[in-house]
Amino acid sequence: MAQVEATTERIIAADAETVFDTLADYSNSRGKLLPEHFSEYEVREGGDGEGTLVHWKLQATSKRVRDCLLEVTEPSDGQLVEKDRNSSMVTTWTVTPAGEGKSRAVVTTVWNGAGGVGGFFERTFAPKGLARIYDTLLANLAEEVEKQG
Numbered sequence: 001m002a003q004v005e006a007t008t009e010r011i012i013a014a015d016a017e018t019v020f021d022t023l024a025d026y027s028n029s030r031g032k033l034l035p036e037h038f039s040e041y042e043v044r045e046g047g048d049g050e051g052t053l054v055h056w057k058l059q060a061t062s063k064r065v066r067d068c069l070l071e072v073t074e075p076s077d078g079q080l081v082e083k084d085r086n087s088s089m090v091t092t093w094t095v096t097p098a099g100e101g102k103s104r105a106v107v108t109t110v111w112n113g114a115g116g117v118g119g120f121f122e123r124t125f126a127p128k129g130l131a132r133i134y135d136t137l138l139a140n141l142a143e144e145v146e147k148q149g
Helices: 016-024 029-033 116-148
Strands: 003-012 038-045 053-059 065-073 079-084 090-097 103-112
Touching: 003 116, 016 029, 016 079, 016 090, 016 103, 016 116, 029 116, 103 116
Parallel strands: none
Antiparallel strands: 003 103, 038 053, 053 065, 065 079, 079 090, 090 103
């Protein structure tokens, strides 16, 4: 099984702390940022960064729905890691300063892909599709924090 990776990033016109705090706020902010590919969003434990357990269904394509139960950790400043209990999927959000009043938000998701022909198509198309979904989420995040400032 080969590891599959999808990464996207965005420069946001808000300081890194504001952007990170908004991402880490699973109780209030995060659910509002999710594009239509996410459904059944529910915070099951915690709700603010480290120690949060959150559930959602991610519909990556018309036929592919992934049931996700994610444990959230904060291994370092400006970093949120969501590990799916139901699969090998791990999503890492990294928010760093990017100049005066700006920040860079990077989201990387990795998982163990399928083998064979299906795995080839997964490695070829899944990263682009997931990056598009996260591009939308980052655009929603930017809109949310930029109106606060």
